[in-house]
Amino acid sequence: MPPSIPRGVADYFGGPALRRRQLETLLRDLARTWGYGEIIPPIFEYAATFLTELGAQSVETLYRFFDRDGQTLALRPDLTVPAARIVGSKLYDQPLPQRYFYAGPVFRYDEPRAGRQREFWQAGVELMGAGSPDADGEVLALAALALQRVGLDAFRFSLGHLGYFHGLLAELGLDDAAATALQQALDRKSADDVRGLTDAWGLTGRPRDAVLGLLDLFGPQGDGVLARARSLALNNVMREAVDWLVEVEGRLDLYGVKALFDIDLADVRAMNYYTGVTFKAYAPGIGFSVVNGGRYDNLVGEFGPGMPAVGCAFYLDRILLAQTRRQGPPPDPVPDLLILPCPCGDHVRLAQEARDAGLVAAIALGPEDLARYPRRVRCQCDSSLLLETPSGSHTLPVTGWLERLF
Secondary structure (H helix, E strand, O other), X not given: OOOOOOOOOOOOOHHHHHHHHHHHHHHHHHHHHOOOEEOOOOOEEEHHHHOOOOOOXXXXXXXXXXXXXXXXXXXXXXXXXXXXXXXXXXXXXOOOOEEEEEEEEEEOOOOOEOOEOXXXXXXXXXXXXXXXXXXXXXXXXXXXXXXXXXXXXXXXXXXXXXXXXXXXXXXXXXXHHHHHHHHHHHHOOOHHHHHHHHHHOOOOHHHHHHHHHHHHOEEEOOOOHHHHHHHHOOOHHHHHHHHHHHHHHHHHHHHOOHHHEEEEOOOOOOXXXXXXXXXXXXXXXXXOEEXXXXXXXXXXXXXXXXXXXXXXXXXXXXXXXXXXXXXXXXXXXXXXXXXXXXXXXXXXXXXXXXXXXXXXXXXXXXXXXXXXXOOEEEEOOOOEEEEEEOOEEEEEEOOOOHXXXX
């Protein structure tokens, strides 16, 4: 008999479903207080939307299918590209800057593993039309404060700037194949592979030192990482990237989150997608980043007039996994009150009064396990009710009973 659901997807119910929705609501409410309005893109779009020259997705990871008109469609693999499409094609003439929040499931045909399913959930913010260190600092600070708000402990951000790497590539005159080889060696953090490339390219002197020094441009702020980066810079593009990071650090200091960020100028993944700052956040015990983000000034221009943009995505499944490993599985929700039926019918009114007061109240329909409910209310049909709790039973007048409940 086939499994009830395909590999790479999951059912959520009870405590896990509630915690998932609470996390999404927390991020949405936080973004709203920072001025981010919500956008809701479709779950599927034309596949070509996700396969632009700057798109970060390969054909192999897309869930593609044909509609009845023969158009190739795809389930969305992320939410940044749809946000850029909406702004570039529909909102380009609106006042700038524009701030947007999104949340929902996305789909990638990857091998399922802990922290990454084929259907997974993202929430994120995008700041369009502002190309300054202030804009970068805002998104970075919002991401850091969001992780604090959800209760993650000891998380760290790595912060880089792809302008530094692009400037190095331009100075060395490397072709695409050589640039990719260097990127892959840096991704592996392999000093031997990087050294082998410098030998193969015949690099000497300062150019060789700049390439070999990339893997050392990592560490907490205050350890001199940016000073070393400046000393290795070969041109103004590289120096300007360092200057930009110094400016961003200053903004993070104003928000009180600078100490949460490390510098990493060797993280050059998605080098054709991001144009400026890049960042990731990691939580203890999770082998994947829980937040990814950066500046992508060229993406909106794929769909309309170009404009600078910076944003980040929160990987909700990974954040929830980190919470579960720290706090244990979430308990299934239990109503605040169980209202037992009575002959006079006032139990319906009592339940509605409790709901109007913001409590979760369920009417007993049978066969409930009464011990599961910490507070049970029985109408006595005589202008009083009986409140049953683990500490005993108490008679309360029906008038004003909610004020005496807790």
